[in-house]
Amino acid sequence: MNRCFSRIAGLRRGAAFAALVIAATVSMSGQRARGEATLGIGDKAPTLDIEHYVQKGKEGFGEVTDFEEGKIYVVEFWATWCGPCIQSMPHLVELQNKYRGEGVRVISISDEEVEKVEELLEQDYPGREETFGELTSAYTLTVDPDGSVSEDYMQAAEQNGIPSSFLVGKTGLIEWIGHPMELDEPLAEVLADRWDREAYKEQMKRQEQFQIAMQKVNQLAGSGKFEDALKVVDKLLEELKSQDDPRSNLIRKQLTSFQYNLRLDSGDQSDEVMAFFRKQLNEAKSDNRELTQFSYNLMASMQQGTDPGALAGETIAALNESVDSADDEVKPLMYVLIAQINASMTKFDEAIAAQKKAIEASTGRQKERMTQLLEQFQEMADSQDESEEAK
Template identity: 30%
Template sequence: MTHRKLIPTFIACALLIASIAHAELKVGDTAPQLHVQKWLNGQPVEKFEDGKVYVIECWATWCGPCVAAIPHVSELQTKYKDKGLVVIGLNVWEGNPPKVEQFVQKMGDKMNYVVAIDEGGREGQSAVAWLKAAGVQGIPTSFVVDQKGKIAWFGHPMEMEPVLEQVLAGDFDAVAHAKQQEQVEALGQQLNAAAQAGDWDKALKIVDELAKLSPMMATRMSVIRFHILLQEKHDYDAAYKHAGQLLEGSAKDEPAALNEMAWAILAADGVEKRDLPLAQKLAGRANELTEGKQPQVLDTLAKAHFEQGRVDEAIKLMTTAVNLADGDLKSQLEATLEEYKAAKK
């Protein structure tokens, strides 16, 4: 089977939030310079011009959630282009320009914004100046740069549109946002402490507080609630009820979140009761949203079918996934495909 490392999302989130409190680069600071080895897709951006709003979208070809977010980021570029938005897809933590160029070329119009390859390979200068300086430990991460060249916000690209609208309209309250971030950071530290102590009831309360405090984080916090219920408290009925509500509610149009929950149901260690039909529904919706073109999502959906004994359908889906993938992911999917074929014999 394909092996994906299931990161303990709730702990990762808490650590991320807590790390921001000690970061060098914060909201309100002047945006750092971009260090670019090569520009792809459109005109190079040599400097941030006054009056324009920029999104620096940090991504990599190997990052499934990054790839899953590309259609949404492209939609934002199209939707707000006439209001002065410039999106720059900053490829980081990769160090393989030919692979990136091939990926961008293959995406075509589905990646309709400027793309820049970080200078300096896997430990690139832009990654250090932006991600490391901001205390960010994972991607995808988007930075919103306002009309004065200041960092207005940074976080997951699927959560940035409300802030982006305010920044473009000139209505963004940076002071209020900074105060809110201080509260988020404090709660993040508490969440980290609760997770480290194994106090999952307290962790759930903090997750709910974070969701109320920051509506942009509400769906992410809801997914974390699911992980805690499923993988830590082993309250399967509550976990699956919650996932079903997310499927019908706030996560219904978020393929990355849906796929993440489906894979956890199918493959997370220590889960003794797996709701395979629910995993199939979650992955099926994610596949619908990504138009059947995301190999990671197809991998999840194939596994859901395979675990329910529908080997032929699993083989069909995995074959498509293999044809869409490249690099290490392709090799992993090919191995899984062979296992599915062997199971049919």
């Protein structure tokens, strides 16, 4: 699950696709070098010294300092500029509404200024007929500009990617740390008193070691040393063979996918590589959201210089085949992806035509952003025409 992260300095254009997949694989790209974490699984959750409560939830939850025994808390860190944080909001609403009567409380914390968050809350949430404020009113939304809570949790646990959530169990101990989109299973297990904290602690230790190795891969790919990067990936896959738990199996699957992304990023358009991606594309066609994610990753890599060959046209075709049946929430993004992939191939007429459809499918502030992107495509087309005339 993607998180907001800082792009690696010196990342060359051809390595962007690899970097994107690393982010999805380890769920924690852009971390600083790890030191000695002072907050981990099984430790007592620090008290919350939050400066501002912007929204306390529909039930009128009060402010929280210490954690009440017998209740469960999700302490989540986010920011207005973080796309994955925004995408996680509906899921946090779903979890809060589902477990509201079972002593579960979601508390989201941003270290931005109050005015910045309040400005976002007044805007329309993309694809929904409600504002950010109306959507997130289900749970507790807070602001802590001095960053003290982030220091107690994020820095202490060596967690630098957001969104990031800490599951505080019935006895006030940290039970789980991870992406809020992955909360469902641990939250349900903690509620049912079935959570194996020690097993998860060991699993997280292995994951940290894996992340350190993947940082090395990221550095190698960023400097164009694809062969060396692939050797590290091969070694990681060999080590994972002896681990047969759900998380290791998922990492193994994602790491295998990364191998092929890295090969494509290096310019490998062999039959084997193209067959792998065509299989992914065909599987994604059954779910518009999966197709959108696949297309987004491809588009982002193309914008950084990766040449996916015929896969670009095939992805556009798949999007065109599926867009008419897509939900209103997803349809504008699918048209945007069609436009951007075409633009990456300098097919600006096709890009402009698709972007106009994206505008028609959009509402509110989203339509304004879509119009701005159309203007950019038109400027790029005009620039291309001028260059051709100059020749």
